[in-house]
Amino acid sequence: METELDVNSPRLSLAEPLARERVDIAALFVEHHLGLVRLALLMLGDQASAEDVVQEAFERTHAGRRRLRDPDRALAYIRSAVLNGCRSVLRRRSTALRRPMPYEPSVWSAESAAMLGEDRREVLFALRDLPRRQREALVLRYYGGLSDPEIAGTMGISASTVRSTVARGLAALARELGENA
Amino acid sequence: MSQDRVLEERPRRDRMVEYRLRQALSDAVNTVNAETVRPLTEPRRPSHSRTPWLVAASVLMITVLGGALHGSTQSPDAPETEAFMSNLQLAGVRATDQIAIFLCKDDDPFIRCRGQKAASEVEKQRIQHAVSRLAGVRSVHFEDQATAYLNFRKKNTGDSDLLRAVKPSDMPESFRVILEPGADRRAVPQAVEDLPGVSNIVDSTCPHDWREC
Numbered sequence: 001m002e003t004e005l006d007v008n009s010p011r012l013s014l015a016e017p018l019a020r021e022r023v024d025i026a027a028l029f030v031e032h033h034l035g036l037v038r039l040a041l042l043m044l045g046d047q048a049s050a051e052d053v054v055q056e057a058f059e060r061t062h063a064g065r066r067r068l069r070d071p072d073r074a075l076a077y078i079r080s081a082v083l084n085g086c087r088s089v090l091r092r093r094s095t096a097l098r099r100p101m102p103y104e105p106s107v108w109s110a111e112s113a114a115m116l117g118e119d120r121r122e123v124l125f126a127l128r129d130l131p132r133r134q135r136e137a138l139v140l141r142y143y144g145g146l147s148d149p150e151i152a153g154t155m156g157i158s159a160s161t162v163r164s165t166v167a168r169g170l171a172a173l174a175r176e177l178g179e180n181a
Numbered sequence: 182m183s184q185d186r187v188l189e190e191r192p193r194r195d196r197m198v199e200y201r202l203r204q205a206l207s208d209a210v211n212t213v214n215a216e217t218v219r220p221l222t223e224p225r226r227p228s229h230s231r232t233p234w235l236v237a238a239s240v241l242m243i244t245v246l247g248g249a250l251h252g253s254t255q256s257p258d259a260p261e262t263e264a265f266m267s268n269l270q271l272a273g274v275r276a277t278d279q280i281a282i283f284l285c286k287d288d289d290p291f292i293r294c295r296g297q298k299a300a301s302e303v304e305k306q307r308i309q310h311a312v313s314r315l316a317g318v319r320s321v322h323f324e325d326q327a328t329a330y331l332n333f334r335k336k337n338t339g340d341s342d343l344l345r346a347v348k349p350s351d352m353p354e355s356f357r358v359i360l361e362p363g364a365d366r367r368a369v370p371q372a373v374e375d376l377p378g379v380s381n382i383v384d385s386t387c388p389h390d391w392r393e394c
Contacts, residue, residue, distance in 0.1 A: 030221060037218050038210035047212070051219045058221050123205035142199065143206040174198045 001103075001158055029058045035144075036082050042139045043086035049081070053085035077155040083136060083154060090132075126176040133157075134169030141166055219390055222283075222381050223291055223353060280369050280391070282308060282356040283380045289353075291380040300354065300378030308379060309356060311372045317364025325350045353380060366394040 029036070033054065040050035061081050127135055133155070140151045151166075152159040274377045282306065285294035300308075305323070312321050325334075329352035334344060358369050370382040384391040 033221055034213070034215050034218055038213055041213055042206060042209060047217075050213070055219075055221060082266065119201065120205040120208045123201050124209060127202070127205070138202065139206065142202045143210060170195055170198050170202075174194050177198065178199065 025061045025074065026058070028078060029054075029061070032075070032078065036078065038084050039079070039139065039144065040082055042143055043083070043136070044089055049089055054082055057081035057085045073153070076150065077141075079154045080156065082133065087132070122177065123173070126140055126173050129176070130169055130172055133165050134172065137162055137165040138169045139174070185194055220292060220381075223286070225287055239266050278359070278386055279358070280358040280366070280382065280384045282312070282358065282369075282373055282382050284308075284354045284356075284379050285380045286350075286353055289380055294380050297377065304376065304378030305354075305356075308373050311376060312356065312369055315368050315372055317361045318369070319359045319361050321356055321358050324355045324357055326350060326354055329353065329355065367391060 004166055036054045036057075037047070037050050040053045044050050044053065057078065061078055127138065130138070136145060136155055137151055140146045144151075146154065148159040148162045148166075151162045155162070157165075198354060284300035285291065285297055287299045289295075289299075309321055309323070312318060326349050330347075330349040333347065348390070360369070361367065364387065366384055370384065373379050374382060382391055384394050387394040
Protein backbone atom coordinates (compact mmCIF):
# COMPACT_ATOMS: atom_id res chain seq x y z
CA MET A 1 0.00 0.00 0.00
CA GLU A 2 1.74 3.19 1.07
CA THR A 3 5.10 1.59 0.58
CA GLU A 4 4.61 1.51 -3.14
CA LEU A 5 3.65 5.14 -3.44
CA ASP A 6 6.00 7.57 -5.09
CA VAL A 7 6.16 10.23 -2.44
CA ASN A 8 7.54 7.60 -0.12
CA SER A 9 11.06 7.32 -1.29
CA PRO A 10 12.73 10.70 -1.23
CA ARG A 11 16.28 9.54 -0.58
CA LEU A 12 16.17 6.76 -3.09
CA SER A 13 14.96 8.92 -5.90
CA LEU A 14 17.33 11.74 -5.10
CA ALA A 15 20.40 9.56 -5.15
CA GLU A 16 20.84 9.90 -8.87
CA PRO A 17 20.21 13.64 -9.31
CA LEU A 18 22.65 14.28 -6.45
CA ALA A 19 25.44 13.08 -8.63
CA ARG A 20 24.69 15.80 -11.12
CA GLU A 21 25.37 19.48 -10.87
CA ARG A 22 21.83 20.64 -10.99
CA VAL A 23 18.59 18.99 -10.08
CA ASP A 24 16.50 18.02 -13.02
CA ILE A 25 13.16 19.18 -11.73
CA ALA A 26 11.31 18.04 -14.81
CA ALA A 27 12.62 14.51 -14.44
CA LEU A 28 11.75 14.50 -10.76
CA PHE A 29 8.23 15.57 -11.59
CA VAL A 30 7.84 12.88 -14.18
CA GLU A 31 9.20 10.27 -11.80
CA HIS A 32 6.90 11.33 -8.98
CA HIS A 33 3.96 12.33 -11.09
CA LEU A 34 1.49 9.71 -9.92
CA GLY A 35 2.37 10.24 -6.26
CA LEU A 36 1.96 13.99 -6.60
CA VAL A 37 -1.39 13.70 -8.35
CA ARG A 38 -2.54 11.39 -5.59
CA LEU A 39 -1.40 13.87 -2.98
CA ALA A 40 -3.32 16.63 -4.74
CA LEU A 41 -6.32 14.34 -5.08
CA LEU A 42 -6.46 13.89 -1.33
CA MET A 43 -6.33 17.65 -0.89
CA LEU A 44 -8.84 18.53 -3.61
CA GLY A 45 -11.04 15.50 -3.96
CA ASP A 46 -11.20 15.19 -7.72
CA GLN A 47 -8.71 13.85 -10.16
CA ALA A 48 -9.07 16.50 -12.81
CA SER A 49 -8.19 19.36 -10.48
CA ALA A 50 -5.41 17.28 -8.97
CA GLU A 51 -3.84 16.67 -12.37
CA ASP A 52 -4.15 20.31 -13.18
CA VAL A 53 -2.46 21.46 -9.99
CA VAL A 54 0.48 19.12 -10.55
CA GLN A 55 0.79 20.24 -14.14
CA GLU A 56 0.86 23.88 -13.06
CA ALA A 57 3.37 23.24 -10.33
CA PHE A 58 5.47 21.41 -12.89
CA GLU A 59 5.37 24.38 -15.21
CA ARG A 60 6.23 26.85 -12.49
CA THR A 61 9.10 24.95 -11.00
CA HIS A 62 10.36 24.28 -14.47
CA ALA A 63 10.54 27.98 -15.11
CA GLY A 64 12.47 28.59 -11.90
CA ARG A 65 14.67 25.53 -11.97
CA ARG A 66 17.90 27.45 -12.16
CA ARG A 67 17.27 28.92 -8.76
CA LEU A 68 17.09 25.50 -7.15
CA ARG A 69 20.57 24.80 -5.91
CA ASP A 70 20.06 22.25 -3.20
CA PRO A 71 19.23 18.77 -4.49
CA ASP A 72 18.26 17.59 -1.01
CA ARG A 73 15.45 20.04 -0.99
CA ALA A 74 14.18 19.25 -4.45
CA LEU A 75 11.47 16.80 -3.51
CA ALA A 76 10.25 18.91 -0.61
CA TYR A 77 10.23 21.78 -3.06
CA ILE A 78 7.99 20.09 -5.58
CA ARG A 79 5.70 18.77 -2.86
CA SER A 80 5.36 22.31 -1.51
CA ALA A 81 4.63 23.56 -4.98
CA VAL A 82 1.80 21.04 -5.32
CA LEU A 83 0.49 21.78 -1.85
CA ASN A 84 0.47 25.51 -2.58
CA GLY A 85 -1.37 24.87 -5.81
CA CYS A 86 -4.00 22.92 -3.90
CA ARG A 87 -4.39 25.76 -1.43
CA SER A 88 -5.06 28.26 -4.19
CA VAL A 89 -7.59 25.98 -5.84
CA LEU A 90 -9.44 25.62 -2.57
CA ARG A 91 -9.30 29.38 -2.06
CA ARG A 92 -10.58 30.02 -5.55
CA ARG A 93 -13.40 27.55 -5.09
CA SER A 94 -14.59 29.18 -1.92
CA THR A 95 -14.37 32.70 -3.34
CA ALA A 96 -16.20 31.61 -6.45
CA LEU A 97 -19.02 30.30 -4.31
CA ARG A 98 -18.85 33.22 -1.88
CA ARG A 99 -18.99 30.83 0.98
CA PRO A 100 -16.59 28.42 2.56
CA MET A 101 -16.49 25.23 0.62
CA PRO A 102 -13.66 23.01 1.73
CA TYR A 103 -14.08 20.49 -0.97
CA GLU A 104 -17.01 18.55 -2.26
CA PRO A 105 -15.86 16.48 -5.11
CA SER A 106 -15.76 13.04 -6.45
CA VAL A 107 -13.52 11.06 -4.19
CA TRP A 108 -15.53 12.07 -1.21
CA SER A 109 -18.92 11.94 -2.81
CA ALA A 110 -21.16 10.50 -5.39
CA GLU A 111 -19.24 8.57 -8.02
CA SER A 112 -16.89 6.90 -5.67
CA ALA A 113 -19.57 5.65 -3.35
CA ALA A 114 -19.48 2.35 -5.12
CA MET A 115 -15.71 2.19 -5.15
CA LEU A 116 -15.03 3.28 -1.62
CA GLY A 117 -16.79 1.58 1.23
CA GLU A 118 -18.96 3.44 3.69
CA ASP A 119 -16.21 3.45 6.29
CA ARG A 120 -13.68 4.98 3.90
CA ARG A 121 -16.07 7.70 2.92
CA GLU A 122 -16.89 8.45 6.52
CA VAL A 123 -13.20 8.91 7.25
CA LEU A 124 -12.66 11.08 4.18
CA PHE A 125 -15.60 13.26 5.05
CA ALA A 126 -14.27 13.72 8.57
CA LEU A 127 -10.85 14.56 7.13
CA ARG A 128 -12.43 17.07 4.81
CA ASP A 129 -13.94 18.95 7.70
CA LEU A 130 -10.65 19.40 9.57
CA PRO A 131 -8.81 22.72 9.54
CA ARG A 132 -6.49 22.99 6.57
CA ARG A 133 -3.23 22.49 8.43
CA GLN A 134 -4.37 19.40 10.23
CA ARG A 135 -5.70 17.92 7.03
CA GLU A 136 -2.44 18.55 5.20
CA ALA A 137 -0.29 17.17 7.99
CA LEU A 138 -2.40 14.02 8.28
CA VAL A 139 -2.32 13.39 4.54
CA LEU A 140 1.45 13.89 4.33
CA ARG A 141 1.94 11.57 7.28
CA TYR A 142 -0.54 8.81 6.59
CA TYR A 143 -0.59 8.83 2.83
CA GLY A 144 2.89 10.15 2.10
CA GLY A 145 4.55 8.36 4.99
CA LEU A 146 6.70 11.43 5.58
CA SER A 147 8.63 12.07 8.78
CA ASP A 148 8.00 15.12 10.97
CA PRO A 149 10.96 17.05 9.50
CA GLU A 150 9.87 16.17 5.97
CA ILE A 151 6.33 17.34 6.63
CA ALA A 152 7.75 20.47 8.25
CA GLY A 153 9.83 21.18 5.14
CA THR A 154 6.88 20.66 2.87
CA MET A 155 4.38 22.74 4.82
CA GLY A 156 6.80 25.43 5.88
CA ILE A 157 6.18 24.99 9.61
CA SER A 158 8.38 23.66 12.41
CA ALA A 159 8.68 19.98 13.25
CA SER A 160 7.20 20.52 16.68
CA THR A 161 4.20 22.23 15.13
CA VAL A 162 3.87 19.22 12.86
CA ARG A 163 3.78 16.89 15.86
CA SER A 164 1.12 18.85 17.68
CA THR A 165 -0.88 19.37 14.49
CA VAL A 166 -0.92 15.66 13.69
CA ALA A 167 -1.91 14.86 17.25
CA ARG A 168 -4.75 17.36 17.23
CA GLY A 169 -5.88 16.20 13.84
CA LEU A 170 -6.02 12.59 14.95
CA ALA A 171 -7.90 13.49 18.08
CA ALA A 172 -10.43 15.48 16.09
CA LEU A 173 -10.89 12.63 13.65
CA ALA A 174 -11.37 10.22 16.50
CA ARG A 175 -14.06 12.44 18.00
CA GLU A 176 -15.77 12.79 14.67
CA LEU A 177 -15.67 9.10 13.97
CA GLY A 178 -16.86 8.14 17.40
CA GLU A 179 -13.74 6.22 18.37
CA ASN A 180 -14.45 6.87 21.98
CA ALA A 181 -14.21 3.42 23.43
CA MET B 182 11.71 1.46 15.45
CA SER B 183 11.24 4.27 17.89
CA GLN B 184 8.06 5.18 16.12
CA ASP B 185 6.71 1.71 16.71
CA ARG B 186 7.35 2.06 20.40
CA VAL B 187 5.47 5.33 20.43
CA LEU B 188 2.66 3.59 18.60
CA GLU B 189 2.52 0.92 21.27
CA GLU B 190 2.12 3.53 23.94
CA ARG B 191 -0.64 5.34 22.20
CA PRO B 192 -4.16 4.72 23.26
CA ARG B 193 -6.08 2.18 21.28
CA ARG B 194 -8.34 4.94 20.02
CA ASP B 195 -5.53 6.68 18.18
CA ARG B 196 -4.28 3.49 16.66
CA MET B 197 -7.76 2.68 15.37
CA VAL B 198 -8.07 6.13 13.85
CA GLU B 199 -4.65 5.86 12.28
CA TYR B 200 -5.54 2.52 10.82
CA ARG B 201 -8.83 3.72 9.38
CA LEU B 202 -7.20 6.86 8.03
CA ARG B 203 -4.44 4.92 6.28
CA GLN B 204 -6.97 2.57 4.74
CA ALA B 205 -9.22 5.39 3.58
CA LEU B 206 -6.37 7.40 2.07
CA SER B 207 -4.92 4.36 0.42
CA ASP B 208 -8.26 3.38 -1.12
CA ALA B 209 -8.91 6.94 -2.21
CA VAL B 210 -5.57 7.34 -3.98
CA ASN B 211 -5.98 4.00 -5.67
CA THR B 212 -8.85 5.47 -7.65
CA VAL B 213 -6.07 7.22 -9.58
CA ASN B 214 -3.56 4.97 -11.27
CA ALA B 215 -0.80 5.23 -13.79
CA GLU B 216 -3.10 4.25 -16.65
CA THR B 217 -5.77 6.84 -16.00
CA VAL B 218 -3.66 9.77 -14.90
CA ARG B 219 -3.27 12.52 -17.47
CA PRO B 220 0.42 12.71 -18.26
CA LEU B 221 2.41 15.85 -17.58
CA THR B 222 2.55 18.04 -20.60
CA GLU B 223 5.39 20.22 -21.67
CA PRO B 224 5.74 23.42 -19.69
CA ARG B 225 4.60 26.70 -21.17
CA ARG B 226 1.69 25.75 -23.27
CA PRO B 227 -0.63 28.36 -24.65
CA SER B 228 -3.46 26.79 -22.74
CA HIS B 229 -1.68 27.53 -19.47
CA SER B 230 -4.39 29.88 -18.29
CA ARG B 231 -7.08 27.28 -18.55
CA THR B 232 -6.93 26.57 -14.86
CA PRO B 233 -9.48 29.04 -13.53
CA TRP B 234 -12.20 27.86 -15.81
CA LEU B 235 -11.12 24.28 -15.37
CA VAL B 236 -11.72 24.67 -11.69
CA ALA B 237 -15.09 26.21 -12.26
CA ALA B 238 -15.94 23.60 -14.82
CA SER B 239 -14.96 20.78 -12.54
CA VAL B 240 -16.96 22.27 -9.72
CA LEU B 241 -19.95 22.44 -12.01
CA MET B 242 -19.39 18.93 -13.24
CA ILE B 243 -19.14 17.68 -9.73
CA THR B 244 -22.39 19.33 -8.80
CA VAL B 245 -24.14 17.99 -11.84
CA LEU B 246 -22.75 14.51 -11.38
CA GLY B 247 -23.29 14.68 -7.67
CA GLY B 248 -26.91 15.66 -8.17
CA ALA B 249 -27.51 13.03 -10.78
CA LEU B 250 -25.84 10.19 -8.99
CA HIS B 251 -26.96 11.03 -5.54
CA GLY B 252 -30.55 11.07 -6.64
CA SER B 253 -32.72 11.20 -3.60
CA THR B 254 -30.32 9.41 -1.28
CA GLN B 255 -28.46 12.49 -0.15
CA SER B 256 -27.85 15.91 -1.53
CA PRO B 257 -26.78 18.07 1.35
CA ASP B 258 -26.21 21.59 0.16
CA ALA B 259 -25.95 21.59 -3.59
CA PRO B 260 -25.40 25.24 -4.54
CA GLU B 261 -27.95 26.68 -6.88
CA THR B 262 -27.44 26.39 -10.58
CA GLU B 263 -27.79 30.10 -11.09
CA ALA B 264 -24.89 30.83 -8.80
CA PHE B 265 -22.82 28.34 -10.66
CA MET B 266 -23.56 29.80 -14.02
CA SER B 267 -22.53 33.28 -12.92
CA ASN B 268 -19.40 31.84 -11.38
CA LEU B 269 -18.57 30.19 -14.62
CA GLN B 270 -18.90 33.51 -16.38
CA LEU B 271 -16.75 35.22 -13.79
CA ALA B 272 -14.15 32.55 -14.17
CA GLY B 273 -13.97 33.23 -17.89
CA VAL B 274 -15.17 29.99 -19.35
CA ARG B 275 -14.28 30.12 -22.99
CA ALA B 276 -17.05 29.78 -25.46
CA THR B 277 -14.56 28.86 -28.16
CA ASP B 278 -15.15 25.31 -28.99
CA GLN B 279 -12.02 23.94 -30.49
CA ILE B 280 -9.64 21.05 -30.41
CA ALA B 281 -5.94 21.82 -30.18
CA ILE B 282 -3.45 19.34 -31.55
CA PHE B 283 -0.08 20.23 -30.07
CA LEU B 284 3.07 19.33 -31.96
CA CYS B 285 6.41 18.08 -30.71
CA LYS B 286 9.32 20.46 -30.32
CA ASP B 287 12.99 19.54 -30.15
CA ASP B 288 13.78 17.73 -26.90
CA ASP B 289 10.15 17.68 -25.95
CA PRO B 290 9.45 15.97 -22.61
CA PHE B 291 6.19 14.51 -23.86
CA ILE B 292 6.22 10.75 -23.91
CA ARG B 293 5.04 10.71 -27.49
CA CYS B 294 7.84 13.02 -28.55
CA ARG B 295 10.65 11.15 -26.84
CA GLY B 296 13.70 10.70 -28.99
CA GLN B 297 12.19 12.81 -31.75
CA LYS B 298 12.97 16.16 -33.20
CA ALA B 299 10.36 18.84 -33.68
CA ALA B 300 7.47 17.86 -35.94
CA SER B 301 8.65 18.04 -39.54
CA GLU B 302 6.83 19.67 -42.43
CA VAL B 303 5.88 16.25 -43.79
CA GLU B 304 4.50 15.20 -40.42
CA LYS B 305 2.53 18.42 -40.17
CA GLN B 306 1.04 17.85 -43.61
CA ARG B 307 0.01 14.34 -42.64
CA ILE B 308 -1.64 15.57 -39.46
CA GLN B 309 -3.49 18.33 -41.26
CA HIS B 310 -4.59 15.94 -43.97
CA ALA B 311 -5.80 13.37 -41.45
CA VAL B 312 -8.00 15.99 -39.80
CA SER B 313 -9.34 17.86 -42.79
CA ARG B 314 -10.74 14.73 -44.42
CA LEU B 315 -12.91 13.97 -41.39
CA ALA B 316 -16.63 14.63 -41.55
CA GLY B 317 -17.87 17.55 -39.49
CA VAL B 318 -14.62 19.52 -39.50
CA ARG B 319 -15.34 23.16 -40.24
CA SER B 320 -11.77 24.46 -40.21
CA VAL B 321 -8.22 23.53 -39.38
CA HIS B 322 -5.66 26.22 -38.92
CA PHE B 323 -2.02 26.12 -37.99
CA GLU B 324 -0.81 28.18 -35.05
CA ASP B 325 2.90 28.97 -35.10
CA GLN B 326 5.15 29.70 -32.15
CA ALA B 327 4.93 33.47 -32.53
CA THR B 328 1.12 33.44 -32.44
CA ALA B 329 1.08 31.00 -29.57
CA TYR B 330 3.45 33.27 -27.70
CA LEU B 331 1.28 36.34 -28.28
CA ASN B 332 -1.80 34.49 -27.06
CA PHE B 333 0.11 33.25 -24.09
CA ARG B 334 1.20 36.78 -23.16
CA LYS B 335 -2.34 38.04 -23.50
CA LYS B 336 -3.65 35.37 -21.16
CA ASN B 337 -0.96 35.85 -18.54
CA THR B 338 -0.58 39.60 -18.36
CA GLY B 339 -0.68 39.55 -14.57
CA ASP B 340 2.09 37.02 -14.12
CA SER B 341 5.34 38.85 -14.76
CA ASP B 342 7.55 36.03 -13.44
CA LEU B 343 5.98 33.69 -15.88
CA LEU B 344 6.23 36.12 -18.79
CA ARG B 345 9.89 36.76 -18.08
CA ALA B 346 10.63 33.05 -18.05
CA VAL B 347 8.88 32.12 -21.25
CA LYS B 348 10.32 32.68 -24.69
CA PRO B 349 8.56 32.29 -28.04
CA SER B 350 10.67 29.20 -28.69
CA ASP B 351 9.14 27.58 -25.59
CA MET B 352 5.72 27.58 -27.18
CA PRO B 353 4.49 24.56 -29.06
CA GLU B 354 3.06 24.80 -32.54
CA SER B 355 -0.45 23.46 -32.92
CA PHE B 356 -3.35 22.83 -35.21
CA ARG B 357 -6.63 24.39 -34.11
CA VAL B 358 -9.66 22.45 -35.24
CA ILE B 359 -13.18 23.83 -35.24
CA LEU B 360 -16.05 21.40 -35.69
CA GLU B 361 -19.57 21.71 -37.03
CA PRO B 362 -22.21 21.45 -34.32
CA GLY B 363 -23.00 17.86 -33.54
CA ALA B 364 -19.82 16.47 -35.07
CA ASP B 365 -18.11 13.52 -33.45
CA ARG B 366 -15.54 15.19 -31.22
CA ARG B 367 -13.54 12.10 -30.56
CA ALA B 368 -12.93 11.42 -34.23
CA VAL B 369 -10.33 14.19 -34.39
CA PRO B 370 -8.03 13.07 -31.58
CA GLN B 371 -8.52 9.46 -32.60
CA ALA B 372 -7.39 10.25 -36.12
CA VAL B 373 -4.16 11.94 -35.07
CA GLU B 374 -3.14 10.67 -31.68
CA ASP B 375 -0.77 8.06 -33.04
CA LEU B 376 0.71 10.18 -35.80
CA PRO B 377 4.36 11.14 -35.41
CA GLY B 378 4.85 14.75 -34.40
CA VAL B 379 1.74 14.97 -32.18
CA SER B 380 2.58 15.63 -28.53
CA ASN B 381 -0.90 15.84 -27.09
CA ILE B 382 -4.46 16.84 -27.85
CA VAL B 383 -6.74 19.08 -25.85
CA ASP B 384 -10.45 19.47 -26.51
CA SER B 385 -11.65 22.71 -24.96
CA THR B 386 -15.03 21.21 -24.14
CA CYS B 387 -13.50 18.41 -22.08
CA PRO B 388 -10.01 19.64 -21.35
CA HIS B 389 -9.17 17.01 -18.77
CA ASP B 390 -9.28 14.26 -21.28
CA TRP B 391 -10.80 14.19 -24.74
CA ARG B 392 -11.78 10.56 -24.16
CA GLU B 393 -14.44 11.89 -21.79
CA CYS B 394 -16.10 13.88 -24.55
